[in-house]
Amino acid sequence: MAPVAPRSGDAIFASVEHVNAELFTLTYGAIVRQLLTDLEEVEEVNKQLDQMGYNIGVRLIDEFLAKSNVSRCVDFKETADVIAKVGFKMFLGVGASVTNWDADGTCCSIVLGDNPLVDFVELPDTCQGLYYCNILSGVVRGALEMVSMKTEVTWVRDMLRGDDAFELQVKLLKQVPEEYPYKDDE
Amino acid sequence: MGREVSESCIDGLLTEMVSSYCNRFYSNTPELAARRIEAIGYQVGHQLSERYTMERPRFTDHLEAIKFICKDFWSELFKKQIDNLKTNHRGTFVLQDNKFRWLSRMSGDPSVENGTQDPESKAAQAMSMYLYFPCGIIRGALSNLGIPCAVSADISSLPACSFVIRIKV
Amino acid sequence: MIVCVAVVGHQNNPLYIQSFTEADDALKLHHIVHCSLDVVDERVNNPKKSGLTLNETFLGLLYPTENYKVYGYLTNTKVKFILVTTDLDVRDADVRNFFRRFHAAYVDAVSNPFHVPGKKITSRTFAERVSNIVKSFGLSSAG
Numbered sequence: 001m002a003p004v005a006p007r008s009g010d011a012i013f014a015s016v017e018h019v020n021a022e023l024f025t026l027t028y029g030a031i032v033r034q035l036l037t038d039l040e041e042v043e044e045v046n047k048q049l050d051q052m053g054y055n056i057g058v059r060l061i062d063e064f065l066a067k068s069n070v071s072r073c074v075d076f077k078e079t080a081d082v083i084a085k086v087g088f089k090m091f092l093g094v095g096a097s098v099t100n101w102d103a104d105g106t107c108c109s110i111v112l113g114d115n116p117l118v119d120f121v122e123l124p125d126t127c128q129g130l131y132y133c134n135i136l137s138g139v140v141r142g143a144l145e146m147v148s149m150k151t152e153v154t155w156v157r158d159m160l161r162g163d164d165a166f167e168l169q170v171k172l173l174k175q176v177p178e179e180y181p182y183k184d185d186e
Numbered sequence: 187m188g189r190e191v192s193e194s195c196i197d198g199l200l201t202e203m204v205s206s207y208c209n210r211f212y213s214n215t216p217e218l219a220a221r222r223i224e225a226i227g228y229q230v231g232h233q234l235s236e237r238y239t240m241e242r243p244r245f246t247d248h249l250e251a252i253k254f255i256c257k258d259f260w261s262e263l264f265k266k267q268i269d270n271l272k273t274n275h276r277g278t279f280v281l282q283d284n285k286f287r288w289l290s291r292m293s294g295d296p297s298v299e300n301g302t303q304d305p306e307s308k309a310a311q312a313m314s315m316y317l318y319f320p321c322g323i324i325r326g327a328l329s330n331l332g333i334p335c336a337v338s339a340d341i342s343s344l345p346a347c348s349f350v351i352r353i354k355v
Numbered sequence: 356m357i358v359c360v361a362v363v364g365h366q367n368n369p370l371y372i373q374s375f376t377e378a379d380d381a382l383k384l385h386h387i388v389h390c391s392l393d394v395v396d397e398r399v400n401n402p403k404k405s406g407l408t409l410n411e412t413f414l415g416l417l418y419p420t421e422n423y424k425v426y427g428y429l430t431n432t433k434v435k436f437i438l439v440t441t442d443l444d445v446r447d448a449d450v451r452n453f454f455r456r457f458h459a460a461y462v463d464a465v466s467n468p469f470h471v472p473g474k475k476i477t478s479r480t481f482a483e484r485v486s487n488i489v490k491s492f493g494l495s496s497a498g
Contacts, residue, residue, distance in 0.1 A: 017192070027226070039211075090192060233466050
């Protein structure tokens with residue numbers, strides 16, 4: 001197959017169907033509020049948002065690979081870069097950057113300066129333990145698992161808690177070697 | 187122009203919201219799951235009607251508000267208007283969307299695939315759960331405009347979807 | 356100078372009220388806001404008598420007192436905005452512009468998922484925005 005150049009996040013975002021962000025932002029906010037009412041514990045809400053994100057990430061990865069022309073990345077470093085620059089841009093319309101690599105290249109940070117999930121949001125004092133955007137960490141974890149990288153994703157900075165950016169730390173736990181679809185005679 | 191996100195974001199979020207409530211939180215009590223999904227829609231509709239009626243004169247009667255839902259409000263959400271509006275002139279309005287976007291895009295719902303029931307009824311069930319969300323949106327929007335009502339959905343002629351609004355007197 | 360602004364819910368429940376004076380006249384201003392609500396109701400119920408364009412959100416000058424002018428605005432969702440100013444020579448365009456920006460700030464505040472409809476607006480962002488809008492009253496459309 002002839003190699004096709006990967007497309008930029010901007011180009012893909014321009015080509016996919018859009019909806020106004022308000023609908024998305026307000027829907028997400030209403031879900032978080034309803035979860036807080038139903039599950040009561042902030043910890044449990046964090047967990048469920050992460051789980052919802054994971055399930056979404058598992059499904060979004062196919063669309064991402066198909067539309068971005070990104071050949072499956074082997075390297076964690078390259079993968080993290082593509083997720084931040086192409087993935088975030090393509091779905092949320094905002095680009096992210098990758099920083100804070102550790103020495104052996106298995107841990108880095110994805111940094112977002114802006115994020116449509118938090119437009120209009122102000123956390124009440126009763127929700128200080130809430131990771132409002134926890135769905136995003138789940139999406140990243142789910143998507144990476146589908147390309148055989150098991151990761152742990154945690155929040156380092158959160159603008160809703162007064163930080164100057166959103167920072168997700170992504171730590172590679174295990175990279176499962178790629179299996180070929182026709183090799184099923186084990 | 188306002189900010190936008192990819193349509194896959196809202197599709198993914200709605201599918202997951204419905205599946206979380208129906209399969210994880212309230213798997214044995216679908217009526218509770220339905221009520222929660224409707225409540226989420228209600229909050230969204232309530233907030234959206236506040237936004238979308240800015241800089242617009244106040245509505246004089248129910249019909250004017252319903253027409254606003256059919257035209258401007260629907261266009262903001264789905265980039266198209268409601269195709270047909272009917273009323274019995276006694277407080278019931280039927281809004282038909284010939285190709286309701288959220289239904290035409292939800293074919294790949296995974297919650298449908300792993301059931302023991304026959305897949306068709308499971309799919310219909312998931313679809314009706316999903317529709318509590320737009321019903322909630324409409325009810326939230328109208329109630330914020332001072333029109334208390336009940337809203338239900340009818341999908342007997344897919345891909346068309348009708349929303350039945352009964353105004354409470 | 357704007358001395359007081361208020362947001363009042365559809366059951367005349369105060370959602371936000373803020374005065375901007377050095378003097379200790381908050382009570383008096385609250386009283387003025389309170390009295391203006393009846394005028395709003397009267398205007399809306401008798402649009403012809405008060406010479407309003409039908410159902411426009413901007414209700415114009417509600418009433419002048421000796422020291423103040425009171426303006427009103429009613430959203431489609433039946434929320435009232437009240438503006439009290441000590442300026443004697445107020446341009447209509449400035450007041451309209453004020454209410455438009457105030458309304459936008461209000462809409463963003465109630466879009467916070469944690470805001471409960473009908474409850475007081477406690478948002479710090481909203482308070483800051485309102486204070487900026489109040490400060491720039493009459494400046495933006497000058498000239």
